[in-house]
Amino acid sequence: MKLQELETACSKSGLKMTGPRKTILKVLVEAEDHPSVDEIYARVKAVDPSVSMATVYRTVNTLDELNLVTKHEFKEGFARFETNTDHHHHMIDVDSGDVIEFTNVELEALKEKIAEELGYELIDHNLELYGRKIKD
Amino acid sequence: MKLQELETACSKSGLKMTGPRKTILKVLVEAEDHPSVDEIYARVKAVDPSVSMATVYRTVNTLDELNLVTKHEFKEGFARFETNTDHHHHMIDVDSGDVIEFTNVELEALKEKIAEELGYELIDHNLELYGRKIKD
DNA sequence: GTAGCTGCAAACTCTTTGCAACTCT
DNA sequence: AGAGTTGCAAAGAGTTTGCAGCTAC
Numbered sequence A, B: 001m002k003l004q005e006l007e008t009a010c011s012k013s014g015l016k017m018t019g020p021r022k023t024i025l026k027v028l029v030e031a032e033d034h035p036s037v038d039e040i041y042a043r044v045k046a047v048d049p050s051v052s053m054a055t056v057y058r059t060v061n062t063l064d065e066l067n068l069v070t071k072h073e074f075k076e077g078f079a080r081f082e083t084n085t086d087h088h089h090h091m092i093d094v095d096s097g098d099v100i101e102f103t104n105v106e107l108e109a110l111k112e113k114i115a116e117e118l119g120y121e122l123i124d125h126n127l128e129l130y131g132r133k134i135k136d
Numbered sequence C: 001g002t003a004g005c006t007g008c009a010a011a012c013t014c015t016t017t018g019c020a021a022c023t024c025t
Numbered sequence D: 001a002g003a004g005t006t007g008c009a010a011a012g013a014g015t016t017t018g019c020a021g022c023t024a025c
Helices: A003-012 A020-031 A037-047 A053-065 A104-116 B004-011 B019-030 B039-049 B054-063 B104-120
Strands: A069-072 A080-082 A090-091 A101-103 A121-131 B069-072 B080-084 B089-093 B099-102 B122-134
Touching: A003 A020, A003 B099, A003 B122, A020 A037, A020 A080, A037 A053, A053 A069, A053 A080, A090 B104, A101 B104, A104 B089, A104 B099, A104 B104, A104 B122, A121 B104, B004 B019, B004 B089, B019 B039, B019 B054, B019 B080, B039 B054, B039 B089, B104 B122
Parallel strands: A090 A121, B089 B122
Antiparallel strands: A069 A080, A090 A101, A121 B122, B069 B080, B089 B099
């Protein structure tokens, strides 16, 4: 999702496009990783030092509720965020902390099948793999 | 895993079988749900009111490190625990908070395949489905 | 003009930890 | 005896919130 699109989506949802908000959106769109609030805050500060941590928290939570960003809670004790792209899952490198994205068609089908068998309508789901790189 | 087995496993690992520890183990073994620390604490208190929250935290963490219990971090802001049984996954009912366990052979195979393709040795993983019950 | 947004600081929740006393083995 | 364990209270991390002032629309 491009910055322009994101801003439009926010406006449509009734959000005011304020300075802090624009900066945060820009940081999120440009992020190629899965930054934590601390990391987002640092990147935002580099552009506009007046923005507060509270605003970063409020903004990412609002965006999450609007489904414009996705909040991830890996087993680290804090949340990470990314702008919504295609649906994918994560392999977390337990040594380096690297997060590798992957998609898998079979998995998407399988998860629907499992939910159906349990009598549930699927709203959200996530598969996290924790692994160690095989040396070659 | 039975209480007896768990206690033996703890002793083998060099843990002393103290009063608080025994009570916590008993509560964990008898739990048929996935209790949070608060819930474990309440159940332990009902048996022995002198046990502290700190001890519950220390104990479940120790047991988790020994792989005698599994710590789950669903998207709720706190951890849940259960004694180790066969490997399974969870469907979380977003309306009631109920946690339904399920196993799936295809999934186990698929996750290994994915890890291999990414060049990783799988250490841990979890699939969480969040859904809403289909009325019938 | 006004509803919504912001910064600040305080508060909150969950969890961890330092320490002196205590207890299994 | 001695290492491990405990309760207590304080501290820690991450996150949320009340409020008065500010800003986009």
